[in-house]
Amino acid sequence: MEPAAFFRPQPLASPEPRSRAPGKDSEAGAGAGARESERGSPGADPLPDPARLIRDPLSGRTYYRGRLLGKGGFARCYEATDTSSGHTYAVKVIPQSRVAKPHQREKILQEIALHRSLHHRHIVRFSHHFEDEGSIYIFLEYCSRKSLAHIWKARHILLEPEVRYYLRQVIAGLRYLHQRGVLHRDLKLGNFFITDNMELKLGDFGLAARLEPQDQRKKTICGTPNYLAPEVLLRQGHGPESDVWSLGCVMYTLLCGSPPFETTDLKETYRCIKQVRYTLPTYLSVCARHLLAAILRPVPQDRPSLEEILQHDFFTKGYTPAQLPPSSCTTVPDLTPPSPAQSFFTKVTKSLFGRKKKSKLAVQEQDNLSRLVSDLVLMSICPQNSSKEPRQAQKEADVPPSLAETAPEEGSPRSLAAMGSSCEGSEECLTAAAVMESTLCALRNCLAFMPPAEQNPAPLASSEHLLWVSKWVDYSNKYGFGYQLSSRQVAVLFNDGTHMALSSNRKNVHYNPTSTKHFCFPMEAVPQQLQRQLGVLRYFASYMDQNLMKGGDLPSMDETESPAPLLLQWFKTDQALLLLFSDGTVQVNFYVDHTKLILSGWEPLLITFVARDRRALTYQAPHLQRLGCSPELRVRLRFVLGLLRQHSGT
Structure with a gap:
């Protein structure tokens, strides 16, 4: 990993035009362009691609x-x-x-x-x-929140209550397998899938096998190197204890940020596994350290069973949340355990009056939103003609929502056909991991062969179509991450993974319920179920317009119906902000001097440096690789390389 010493700014005074909303500070796939369709006439809707x-x-x-x-x-x-x-x-x-x-x-x-x-x-x-x-x-x-590997890549280290929450579910599934005489043999983060309601599901049985007697076990070495048990490497066969070992490696990875035996050399990793040579960070709790030490033992018979693991102090004396919020996929959740008095009161209340039911309004609102998204998705796949005429919707109030009030605005319902155009993403959509990997590779090649130089080569003619984030607001402790592009489009990546954007002319709203499904609504026809998100979006837009200085916006232009790239993921460090977009663009904002680096294109990689005076100069990576660049640009490129390596786990 590139050391952080490549870029040492002065002590941080204030981040990029103080890009936060008032109050406390606190993930994949890309959306496709909008596709208009005329409703009401037979055959007007585009048919799905037969090849798909x-x-x-x-x-x-x-x-x-x-x-x-x-x-x-x-x-x-x-x-x-x-x-x-x-x-x-x-x-x-x-x-x-x-x-x-x-x-x-x-x-x-x-x-x-x-x-x-x-x-x-x-x-x-x-x-x-x-x-x-x-x-x-x-x-x-289908598990909509991908896998525990994606959560780990976004977070690297999870809280102990979160680890208990996930491990309890892993152990439940694994115990079921072992009771049926099945060994998984490939337990790892990528094979623990997460549903929409944050429930864990154990999957991928490509290496699974039936449990055989000790003398008849297959001696094949199979699985993922970092999670292999010593007896598997020594060709002594795979048993239930080997799955328990892998479970311990998973627990270590989630708590410590990397697998226990990971090295840069595979042979050295295998040597460490056989010798059970690893270190336990001092910040781990005593119970966590004891359980890891009990699981990661060289002799299989010395390891605890799954039942004994659940009876360990790590589980019995530690708080396990009943449910994790979807925002925990990318940000640290607030998991303050309930007080004993509150827990007792809750139990008494339930015993006397039964479970508290959701209000009919809340249930109906959630059902309506689910039905809305399902119907819109179906319309884009199986078009049907609608003879219903849309009713007239009320005009939205011009009063911007305040911080305390983001209630839905009043509006009459409209038929689905009139509410917006929809489109499906393509299978080639980029994920945050793919963006990081491709940019990392191109930037590494550029820097590896770059000769020393005192100044930058001649820049390319500036591109009017290059977009970057000119303002941002981190309000992820409550809503999400808001940002304004240089095209003046404002967007929010909400904590639940949905994305909503307001066009630069403020006439259209783009909504992505998932990273590959996109709907476009006229401002006056945004469905009632999305009014709360729209209220938050308008609050972010108002706040950035009134409180943040201009960050190099482009001249006003007519906006087409094609939405801007989606923000896939963002990371904050003490020195910079990293943003990953669905079109492959990577932007890094440096707090101390408000400069920016924007990496885009890939073939070739384009490197845009936005200086302190908001002047943007673009260079081709092959030119910098051949001719070199100024120390000011080189030190930032090296810092970005290290940042990408850190968050990609390479």
Whole structure:
């Protein structure tokens, strides 16, 4: 990792034009461009791309293949939607060419048979499978918040209550497997999937196997290097104790920020595992240290069972939240445990009066929003003509919402066809991890061969279409992260992962319920269910306009219906702010002197340096690599390289 010493600004006085709302300070995929459609005339709606339709040759059911969720050695996993019911799955697609040999096909069929037999709350649900001439398709439960690996990449270190929350669910699923004589053999963060309501599901049974007697166990070394048990490396076979070892490595990674035996050299990692050589940070609680030491023992029989782990003081004497907020995927949650008196009062109240029900209004509001999003998504996949005429919506009030009041504004309902145009993202959408990886690679190559120089080469002609964040507000302790682009478009990445933007002419609202689904509404036709988010968005816009100085906005221009790139993820350090966008752009704002670096393009990588006077100069990375650059620019590039390495985990 590049040391932070490459960039040593003076002690921090105040961040970028104090980009915070008044009050306390506190994740993937990209949206596609808007697609207009005229409702009311037959055949006006665009049909889905036939190349992205999957058809079951036996039942005739069709599925719309959406964004790429992940890929492995044999298969790729996509989001898939049943075009008749609108139900969303995760579909594992295995090309027939990858299972041409009999033993390869047998392995896939064994995985299907094993996974189909599993039914547990904390196991990814198997739905069905079929195949055609080109591929085998395995349809699984869709987990919208991806995996624990994505949360770890955004957070690196989790709180002990969070770790207990996740581990309890992992152990529940793992205990079910072991009771059925199944070994997972590949426990790691990427195989713990997270649903929309923050429930953990254990998945990926490609390496799973039936438990055999000690003398008949397979001696194959399989799994992820950082999580392999010593007996597996010593070819003594894999047993339930080996899964327990991997569980200990997972616990260590979540609490400490990296796996216990990770080194830069694989042979050295294996040596550390065999010798059980690792260190326990001093900031860990005594209970956490004791449990890790008990699990990570060289002799399998000396390790505690899953039941004994749950009875350890780490679990019995520590607070475990009943539910985690979705915002904990990217930011540290407030997990203050309830007081004993409050807990006692709650129990007594429930015993006397039963569970407190949600108000009908709150339940109806949530149901309406769910129905709205589902209907809009279905409309973009299975267009249907609507003969209903939209009712006239009331004009929005001109009074900007205050900090204390962001209640929904009044408005009459409109038919779905009139509320906005929608579009689906493409499977090539970039994730935050992909943005970091690609930029990291290009920047590393640029700096590795750059000769010393005293000044920068001639810049390119400035691009009027280059967008950057000119103002920002971190209010993630309550709402989310707000920002204004140089095009004057204002947007908010909410804590629940949704995204809403206000066009520069303030006539349209762009809404992304997920990173790959986009809806555009005229300002006067924003659905009632989205009025609260709109109120927060308008508050951010008003606050930045009134309290933050201009940050180099572009001249006013006519805005098309295509939305600006989405903010995928953001990170704050003591020295800078890192922003990752869905079009691959990476922006770093340096607090101390208000300079910025914007990396975009990739082929070639374009490097834009926004100086203190807001003057922006753009260079091609290959030119800097060949001719060198000024020390002022070089030190910032090295700092950004180190920042990307730190947050990508490489």
